[in-house]
Amino acid sequence: MADTTAPLTTADGKPLKAALASAQAKARRRAFFLVLPLLAFVLLTFVAPITQMLHRSVHNPGFTTHKDIGSGVETPIMVNLRAWFDENPAGTEPDEAAYEALAQDLVLLRELKAPGNVGTRINYERAGSRSMFTKAARSAAKLEPPYKEAILDLDEDWADPELWQVMRGASSAYTVNFYLAALDLARDADGSVVSVDENRQVYVKLFTRTLLLSLLITFLCFLLAYPIAHLLATLPLRHSNLLMIFVLLPFWTSLLVRTTSWIVLLQSQGVVNDSLVATGLLDDDNRIQMIYNQTGTIIAMTHILLPFMVLPLYSVMRPINPSYVRAARSLGATSWTAFRRIYFPQTVPGIGAGALLVFILAVGYYITPALVGGADGQLISNLIAFHMTKSLNWSLAAALAAILLGGILVLYWLYDRLVGIDNLKLG
């Protein structure tokens, strides 16, 4: 009879627990090495750039550091003015010392060829500032005391309290001002947060519009895809394969081709209108405007995103056993009740997967709305693209993108609470 208190050991005397642990650790390590390439790839090409981009939304050193692109040398700039800001609280009337600091900093800017950069940074928040910096820097070396008068002689806008507030805000590289701008807010002369002028408010409206339009398109896709997917899942294979081709063919066609086809079909001199006029259903003067407006956006996007709803629904409906519905019918359920209580609940995971796919894709669409949406074809992604490529205000683009990303994550969390993410089935 062995002593029961002695720990179990392997043949070579190692405790069994430790041996098991080391064996499992080895297996875990091997598994980790298997996913390591993917992990490295995702980190390098996906997580790192996105993090860097999001970092830009709160960090913009345009007013604090000048980096020479050729040599990579970083020089602190606007040092004197930043020192003045540190000594004087917000709302202080800029005095002679402030203007002197500004003049000294402008001289350095001129040497570094950086006035345009600094001006651009201020221009993000106060239009018209960029040329004030470039002009003032050109004559900075010639400025004589008293500096206040000399600088105001160049341009009386230098006395604008709003400009000083913007410079104060920009004097720290980390700022939330880009998030304020992305929510149609700004800081007034004493630094408190206020709404921007009514005729410049655009972002909140576009966030709302993007959200509502994406929800509508998701719902329309669901309405259209549900019967198609059901038909595909219940027909015998040789018929359903043919129908499947009809679903996949547009799916494989280029996005631009599909978008342009809708233009050809729907425009007022297009196929649909021409046929209606030819058959006498429409008067030539009353052609229907179906494109270059919200209608066009909804039609084209619903069509483009439809396969993303059909495929998950189909793969969930395919394995559903028809005998459940038959059993319900034989127990006296009407066809509507059998559908509502037996069939439909089994397809919910597919609806969830399809809706999530369509919705998240729709929120990020901007090429299609830009081409077919006319004046209403502005979604929030169009403005992100605009700030990335045209206005070059990457910090604002990053702030808008971060808000969009945050909104999607909140919706995802809600979805998880309501439906449960483990109910999601793609097949």
Added chain:
Amino acid sequence: MKKTLVLTTALTSLAYGASAQEVTVMSWGGAYTKSQVEAYHKPFTAETGISINSVDADNPATPIKAQVEAGNVTVDVADVEFSDAVRLCDEGLLEEIDLSMLPAAPDGTPAADDFIEGALQDCAVANIVWSTVYAYNTANVEGTPMTMADFFDTEKFPGKRGLRKSAKATLEMALMGDGVPAGEVYDLLETDEGVDRAFAKLDEIKGDIVWWEAGAQPPQLLADGEVVMSTAYNGRIFNAAVGEGQPFEIVWDGQILDFDLFVVPKGAPNKDEAMKFIAFSTDTQRLADQASWISYGPARKSSGALVGLYSDGKTEMAPHMPTAADNLGNALVNNFEFWVDRDAELNERFNAWLAN
């Protein structure tokens, strides 16, 4: 992060294999790139043996910032609009260009005096003058639109209008359509009242506007009959009308002149060859040659006299140039300083106006 950028850059530059005898030139595509290939690229390769790799973008200014900041520059020369050239230069993303290397005119006038005022910048050399005009399809318009006011008059000339979906050029045209003479447009746009007035004018025809974004769209919209009039880049209308026989007429009243300029992104792999290419392409003869492929005006005064026939061999180019004397009656020169300053603000307001 920096390290990974350096690493990927090193890898890509290995992949590209820096051959010293090549220049990558990025331009706008379509008929415009074709004109540059014929007038600049082919003769340059013939003369120097340096081959040219021509690539296109919707707007070549767009990739420059990303490429330079990532330290992965693949473009040596880019053809960009004026305000972009100034802004990119300000942000330190462009190489400075030594203007003394530009050849003098045949009569000995130094380049600095031969180029049109404003065509030479610290980091950019202009090659063409193009303009935003409005054109109409004669098949769909009864009568003859003559002025910018006619473009905004949907009672006299019923039908839809095409406009570029951006504040630039649109606001100026709205003011000119409201009767403001070209010379006063920018002074007025500096004020809030002026901007309000421009948007009020646009409001009058808002329901009749079809917005376009790419230069190839207006000729298409006009040909389809989707719009009866549209603003457009003048060269595109010329090519559709003369090259393809479309019934389009340009109205030069209120045209807005702008430069396109050659720039060299900071850290371009073949900087020396790029500079050589710019000096070669912007000499008097090359600029005149380009005009026989597309109706954009040369940026040198001395090229004007050498502009000959269109590539069809029978159309005189001179009268189709935006810079022709007859077309300059009420022309506006795009104020780049104004747009570099106010582009973001006015586009924000423009986007808000569109969304309402």
